[in-house]
Each structure stands twice: as C-alpha cells, then as structure tokens.
Amino acid sequence: MISGLHADAFVDAAAPGRALTVRKALMHDISPILNLINGYAAEGIMLPRTEFELSEAIRDFTVVLAGNDLLGCGALHFYSPTVAEIRSLAVHEHAKKLGVGRNLVEALVAESENYELAAVFAFTYVVEFFQKVGFHQVERGALPLKAWKDCVRCPKFQACDEIAVLRVLRPGHWTEAAMPDDQLIQIPTPRSQP
Numbered sequence: 115m116i117s118g119l120h121a122d123a124f125v126d127a128a129a130p131g132r133a134l135t136v137r138k139a140l141m142h143d144i145s146p147i148l149n150l151i152n153g154y155a156a157e158g159i160m161l162p163r164t165e166f167e168l169s170e171a172i173r174d175f176t177v178v179l180a181g182n183d184l185l186g187c188g189a190l191h192f193y194s195p196t197v198a199e200i201r202s203l204a205v206h207e208h209a210k211k212l213g214v215g216r217n218l219v220e221a222l223v224a225e226s227e228n229y230e231l232a233a234v235f236a237f238t239y240v241v242e243f244f245q246k247v248g249f250h251q252v253e254r255g256a257l258p259l260k261a262w263k264d265c266v267r268c269p270k271f272q273a274c275d276e277i278a279v280l281r282v283l284r285p286g287h288w289t290e291a292a293m294p295d296d297q298l299i300q301i302p303t304p305r306s307q308p
C-alpha cells in the first residue's frame with residue numbers, strides 16, 4: 115500500500131531484475147532527500163530545503179529505493195480538501211529515464227485518490243515529463259489562491275517561469291472546487307529579457 119508506511123516493489127523495466135521499492139519516507143531518509151534536492155538546488159533547478167523543513171514535511175514524502183540507495187523522492191502537499199501539489203520531485207542523475215519519476219508520480223496520485231482529492235497540480239520546467247504521466251498544462255490562474263501562498267516566499271516570485279500542470283482525478287468535483295475569480299490573486303509573469 116503506497117500511501118502507508120509499507121513498501122511496494124516494482125521491477126525496473128530498463129534494468130530487468132533490479133527490484134526497486136516505493137514507500138512513504140521515514141526520518142532516516144531526510145539526509146539522502148536533502149542531498150538529492152539541494153544538489154539540484156545548487157544548479158538552480160529546485161528550491162533548497164533545510165533539515166527543519168524536511169522534518170516538518172516528511173509525511174508528505176514518498177521515496178524510491180534500490181536496496182538502501184535512495185534514487186528519487188516526491189511530495190504531496192495538501193492545499194484544500196480537493197487539491198494538492200506534487201512538489202520536491204527529484205530523481206538522481208544516474209537513475210533518470212528508468213521509470214523512477216513515473217512511479218513516484220503514480221504513488222503520489224494513488225495517495226491523492228485515497229484522500230478523495232479532485233485534482234493534483236505541479237509547477238515545473240519539465241512539462242513533457244508531466245504530460246507523459248497524465249498531466250496537462252493549465253493557466254496558472256486556474257489554480258486556487260492557496261496554491262500561491264508558498265510562492266510569496268519564493269525568490270523567483272516576481273520572475274517565475276515555471277509552468278502549471280494539472281491532473282484531474284474527479285472531474286465533477288474539480289469543477290465544483292474551482293475558485294471564484296475574486297479568490298484568485300495576481301499571477302506574477304516572467305520578466306522580459308533585456
């Protein structure tokens with residue numbers, strides 16, 4: 115059961131015989147998760163995280179492992195009774211294109227369905243990857259106000275060039291969940307290049 119602390123196993127199609135495990139993160143995963151995320155943060159691909167933040171949010175995280183080696187992580191962050199964000203999705207360079215990212219997203223989507231969510235979204239630079247795993251691009255303004263609460267703290271807030279992608283899980287419920295216009299905030303647009 116992916117959404118519990120029990121592990122699910124799958125065999126990596128690109129490396130037959132190598133069993134990978136998908137499970138919810140535990141406290142001892144914090145250090146390897148930080149190494150992974152902050153490695154990409156140093157390249158400007160992701161936002162850096164601290165041990166304090168990770169400890170606080172560890173229950174959001176799902177990880178994929180080969181034996182004891184953490185290959186990837188991703189988090190499901192609830193915003194409302196109907197919608198959550200997939201965030202902090204990362205796969206180690208050496209484990210990319212092996213299906214780890216897809217398995218992480220599917221685990222987080224299954225968790226979303228268990229929680230009866232209507233939709234999940236992400237802000238990303240890798241739109242093509244998200245399209246391959248069932249998401250479609252949306253206008254940022256289609257997402258509810260609460261989705262922007264963390265953006266205000268982000269150093270890229272005034273120059274955000276990430277793209278919003280959405281996977282609707284329960285279409286009728288998502289339509290009902292859509293926020294009225296007056297609950298949307300002004301969306302920052304990318305600065306034009308000099």
Ligand SMILES: CC(C)(COP(=O)(O)OP(=O)(O)OC[C@H]1O[C@@H](n2cnc3c(N)ncnc32)[C@H](O)[C@@H]1OP(=O)(O)O)[C@@H](O)C(=O)NCCC(=O)NCCS
Nearest residue numbers: 203204205210211212213214215216237238240242243246
């Ligand atoms: C994006 C990322 C999570 C993908 O993980 P991954 O394990 O390599 O992805 P998968 O192997 O599961 O790929 C699933 C599909 O998406 C495709 N895909 C993966 N990365 C892609 C990319 N950057 N661009 C286009 N397609 C991509 C794969 O080819 C595969 O397609 P297929 O089903 O037709 O074979 C990984 O590249 C990563 O960690 N990137 C750096 C951090 C990052 O950008 N995170 C996203 C933050 S929102």
